[in-house]
Amino acid sequence: MGDRIGRVCVIGAGVMGAGIAAQVANAGVPVLLLDVAGEGPDRSAIAREAVARMVKAEPAPFMSKQAAGLVEIGNIEDDLTKVALCDWIVEAVVERLDVKQSLYARLETVRRPGSAISSNTSTIPLAKLVEGRSEAFVADFLITHFFNPPRYMRLLEVVSGPKTRPEVAAKVEAFADRAMGKRIVHAKDRPGFIANRIGTYWIQVAVNAAMDLGLTVEEADAIGGRPMGVPKTGIFGLIDLVGLDLMPLLQKSLGSSLAPDDPFHASLRTLQLVEKMIAEGHIGRKGKGGFYRINREKGGVREVIDLVTGEYRPEIKSVPPKGDLAALVATKGKIGEFAWGLLGRTLGYAAALVPEVAEDIVAIDDAMKLGYNWKFGPFELIDQLGTANFVRRLEQEGSAVPALLKLAGERSLYRVENGRRQYFGLDGEYHDIVRSEGVLLLEDIKLGSQPLLKNGSAALWNIGDGVTALEFTGKMNALDSDVMELIAKAIPLVQRHHKALIIYSDARNFSAGANLGFALFAVNIAAWGEIEKLVAAGQQAYKALKYAPFPVVAAPAGMALGGGCEILLHADAVQAHAETYIGLVETGVGLIPAWGGCGEMIDRWTHSGRLPKGPMPSVARIFEIVGTATVSKSAAEARDYLFLRDRDGITMNRDRLLADAKAKALSLAEGYVPPEASQYRLPGASGRVALRFAAERFHRLGLATDYDLIVSDTLAELLSGGSADLLDDVSEAELLALERQGFMARIRDGRSQVRIEHMLETGKPLRN
Template structure:
């Protein structure tokens, strides 16, 4: 059956329901969001003379929930206009409309009796053959469909989104007793291709895969912290970015999610998994019991493991919970010698042998934690899944881990991992020993650019399914490398397309990266058909290497700085005016120079989660790698007959002057950074490089011709410059901007106006680049600019001076 999802009905509009509705709207699907009818009027409704029969009252719960979701930060929706794709209703007046849906998703309260009542009502209106799923996080799928028709049960299963649905990639699909295979196959495929998820087929076991392992990991830490006499700050320091986990680490994450939510899932596992060999770990420590009784549940109650308070001077302070005294105190900075040893190790996966070998409390913590984790995941196969890669996928996509348990074990080494397990007082499942005895010492291997995993029944390596639509750079880097320096690796993607991958710290753009870009263009022009600029790190690029700029400016090496700036500009222009198509594939943070590079590509294939913008004002300069020029050019291209051209130019000016950064790729179109009709967005980041390659190949085979440099950029001269200068004077007088802000804005105004030309004129790109470079260099001589750059280097935050 060739299924298409044009309309989805989401039943239940709470945090999860509204979030799921928004994400379907994100991908262009029409959504019907339903909830119950309120049982009584609010005081405001009563005062207005409304009754429970009024439509606005009857839809109050669903409308209020959706409004709250749309106002939340981070936003659940890519672009505010996408909310128009969601219609609301209630389960009495509008339930018949579920007959129009291609997929019905139940997201009501986690009570089996209520879910069964909802399914009974839905079946009366559901069209046979329609997909119907539950977003339950733990109720057995088989129980929910009892008593329903054969068609209902064949098309019913669990589809567990993780919260927030837009941002967390895990999509667990859990079959019911009678779910048809083609239904499961469709949902797995749809989750990956359209929803941008990592789809994982799970077994119908308590908490499925992600929460079973994730909650175990957290509960294990809850006990370990007491055993080792550690503070919550110490544990959060050790379980955050240093090991590839989110900044919120462990205890800040629990505060955000809610301690009650975690306890609910842990209690469910404890009650329903009596044969779990670590069953005792799911019993709550005394301090957790006390926190629950005191309603110290985290952000939702104003205090949890951390508490935000106001000091006498009006400023805020974050306090930490002392688990011994159960009192809040000032935070204590955590510092470990073991962590110092990893500062020079950029790749997270390479840190684990060092961390587990530490001689201090951190090393002991890691040995104990990973030993327990390795033992636990070994016993979950085949209980919760038959394939070990699904556990790794679930933890990466659902809990934000950069590497899953078996990948970490591979990094440490099989034998070393077994030592950690033994030292922690645990054992591993028999299949681990069988694997070792067969001479196999890793859980994964790479062959011909594809990842293979150790399959227990096969007693050998099997290809991880679903890779055909992906290009995994980690898998091809060594075998397909055609050039490398300290800043980039250039890989042959096949079919005549090269990829240049940034490998600098945080993918900053410095001399080696620029040299690598030029080398990649040279090679592509000579022997290939096209070039992709893309990587699969956390972020595309945080911009130019401002440390290098600071050193040159501080040493007053202005000639060298001028040469470096021109080299940056020339490289960006080479991206545009090469004889082969250049495709940029931005994702995550794409700031400053990373944004400029994308703006000069022939086409941008952006991941939906791309936060892109020209942010140079934050370090006291204007965009100096062609960004200022490009915004003036794009404003010129949008001038229309009888338009007020100054208004168009002002919009582009403000985008740069206010350092606007999109909160999704779709917002970048509004900012003029991405271009409608030219640039495209992909929801699944894993498919981004493959998609970019396809576009490069298409352009090359469609008769790509080297573009002609522009000499027709219309600039407005003194007319625009005067408007901008009056505006910055007013902003400074109103104390909205500082004197240095004004100076930077005026420099940008001079460039985007094309200088102080007496009338509107047509100029070349190079003319604007020369103005841009001169303004950039002059700002680099300013003391306040150097202060801003230095502050950014030290703190990662902008300085207003």
């Protein structure tokens, strides 16, 4: 069979199983999705309906329409023999031991020897699952615990049994890592494994503490949310997202399997309010609302449940406390009491689970950051509080001090030594954090080096082998004059001493585009010359990158919008993370792209071979994409809009993006020749009339506002070549001049200024 996984079977087409199948398909690998046979004429209706739901779902489990076509559906009565063609079989059926064991007995008769079998369970011990199975089956069996939704949650907890063949586990882990984009965390065969064991306890402690102290939902989420590095949902918002109905199930499952002296039991309470909410269907976002809800009958007002009366009331915004974590827990009154009550118990519990659930603190921190989207893991939070201070406070209140923290004493749990990040182990020594082969992180490089260039918005780093990395560092990686200035300085430096340049950031988002805050400030003081100067500087910087005497590779992840998209369009190549969302969105704030993006899109669509020949088809397609501020929902979908080309690469695992981009840059460096300057044949005045007619049709249908028509007309003038005739060639410089002219016309308009202000205040576009 070899060590390659070329086909996968997922059994169980529920939300989780279907999502796992979709992520396999996103990797470009065929997957067989099976469920029980239906009673009607379509015996595979359950699996078929699951795929149909995913095609329509938002957020989308599939990264592209092509991925959905890789899913073959079936049922376990008629199609179970097809698992013999599969290299990995993932069981994701109901969490009942008898059901799983019955399925395994059937699988044993049809699977191919050596194929991997795994369960997606989060509650049943591996030893129980394989009872009664043959030695060969046990040797090929492991647990692969995905988190929901499988496309977007990067954590995969892997549990191997004492008899699991290492080569089988390695094969599954390699596929899940490189093809499915997961970071593997090795967990031990204990109830709840790592993330759910700690996460469920954390949620229970938070709810109990909020009720005991008389906090409101908003107050608890403000204290226990962003100040602690928890997602903006906060704790009660997270319960709504996951579903209140899952809380009793997780509590029962863990409560029945943990040792009687486990602190988890002390956190268990019967909460009448929660029972009432579940009974009435207030189970969160998937129901009629939960702790939060949107009251449609009152015009979409956001409401919050009162933890005392159980009645809904309008939400009262609560401002998160300021200051560091140590100051937060030291705050007098219920704010500090809640913060310490939550952190003291949760972090102490996590520390006590080493080595019960994992061998080291890194695995636990990774599990909580990736599985629950915490910004910091439990042990990173302890370091923020100070290990000695944390232990001292536990002792003062009479709480047990975990052995790991006693051993650490005054020492931190993480440190940087000789440019390497290290963690504190149970042997009392520090150990290097070792990355997997093929993983390269800029945060690691920074520990042992200084930037080659740096200013307030960008930095240039040497990442080895003659390759440099340009990093944006402003808020949301916004682009401003500092970025353009650093690009201008970086090009001659790279040319003299290096082989290639990568544009990359470890941040969640590549770039949200130009710094609109600066633009609005400049508008308010009528600094039109400064605005035009920034537009010109951006054009010069991007064209300098395009025509640099060395290859430039962009490596985006997350949002790459506006100017962030335009810099991708000027790169020789792109190596994008699969979860990259790309678009020219300027029309949403009443502007047009002005850093060369339209010209690059014209060049791509004209030579793509996807449209009929002639200037009008490509220009019309770009007018539609840019005029509607289209954003791709994945890197794969970005190819549909030619934000990415077929030759651009896609990396599934975020941790591998920089290494993949570096490899691409080095492959281009040998014998590199810059591209030739572009010339455009545009449709002229007649083309502009046709584009205007299309925009007016949208306006008549109510899909465009009056001001949208004006913005689209400016875009149409640019794309049609301004005053150029159909027979004229338009140079790159002439098109850039049209961009500047159109951009300045629109930013001087008060209606664009209102749109910009609204976007800065709300993060949402205004339709005026």
